[in-house]
Amino acid sequence: MYLDDHVAWLTKQHQQSPLTVFSKSYCPYSRRAKELLREQHAKFDVYEVDLRADAEHLQMALREISGHRTFPTIFLKDELIGGSDSLQHLQDLGVLPGMLAAAKALL
Numbered sequence: 001m002y003l004d005d006h007v008a009w010l011t012k013q014h015q016q017s018p019l020t021v022f023s024k025s026y027c028p029y030s031r032r033a034k035e036l037l038r039e040q041h042a043k044f045d046v047y048e049v050d051l052r053a054d055a056e057h058l059q060m061a062l063r064e065i066s067g068h069r070t071f072p073t074i075f076l077k078d079e080l081i082g083g084s085d086s087l088q089h090l091q092d093l094g095v096l097p098g099m100l101a102a103a104k105a106l107l
Contacts, residue, residue: 006061014075018105019044022073029084030072041107042100077103
């Protein structure tokens with residue numbers, strides 16, 4: 001797969017799901033974000049990028065579409081939320097539950 005193919009695949013994945021997390025299985029920030037989403041009873045698709053054979057290409061494609069260089073990279077509908085700190089900030093502001101509900105990303 002070329003970079004354009006990876007960009008297309010990533011875009012398709014996050015556009016088909018109300019909430020998508022691109023994660024690394026060993027990353028504490030990724031674990032923290034997924035735990036926060038579970039606490040909110042969010043339904044989300046997660047892709048453990050580091051466990052894929054094309055991990056390096058996916059990381060480059062994620063940077064291409066989001067400008068985000070770290071993990072996790074979280075999309076709500078077609079909007080980039082950012083990473084774990086951004087997600088926590090939305091929770092601290094009290095707006096995360098409403099955003100998840102509006103996106104139909106709750107169990």
